[in-house]
Amino acid sequence: MTLDETVDLLTPLALAMRAPLGVPTFKAYHAVLKNVPMPLAAAALDQLTASGLRFFPSAPEIQAASERVRRQQLALQPWTPCCECEDTPRWRAAEIDGVTRMERCPCVGRHQAVLAERGLLEPIAMLPGEAGVGENEQAYPDVQQIPESVRLRLQAIAGQKVLR
DSSP states (O other), rough: OOHHHHHHHHHHHHHHHHHOHHHHHHHHHHHTTTSSHHHHHHHHHHHHHHHHHSOOOHHHHHHHHHHHHHHHHHHTSOOOTTTTTTTSTTEEEEEEETEEEEEEEEHHHHHHHHHTTTOSSSSSOOOHHHHHGGGGOSSSOOGGOOOOOHHHHHHHHHOOOOOO
16 A cells, blocks of 8 residues: 555545544554555455444554455455366366376466455454464473573472472
């Protein structure tokens, strides 16, 4: 999304919510949303406003909403086998040097190309609660990550402890 598209996307909502947005704010939003396709961001803002916003959404909120919209649209457009590969999905029979062999069906590539054209293939953001985000990160090291000298002392202390 370009800076002009970001301005065009956010201005109507900013006016409706009476949020004062200036050039620096638009540039900051653009810095976060530059990898979000415009149709996904517009659909995400529509969903956010339909949910009853009280405050103007932040750029990360719009980005996360765009990822949810991307996943919804991706789920609504599943791949279905064509007539050549309906018996053996993703593979079709091909005559090569007089021998019938199986080869990848081009319908899979066509489907991938359509999804890529719509900006649905590449993830936009990690959603809260997913691996690697916030509370799912490991706070403590594994036993193998502890230095050898410390590990030996810990094992000696643990060996001395006796349950009573």
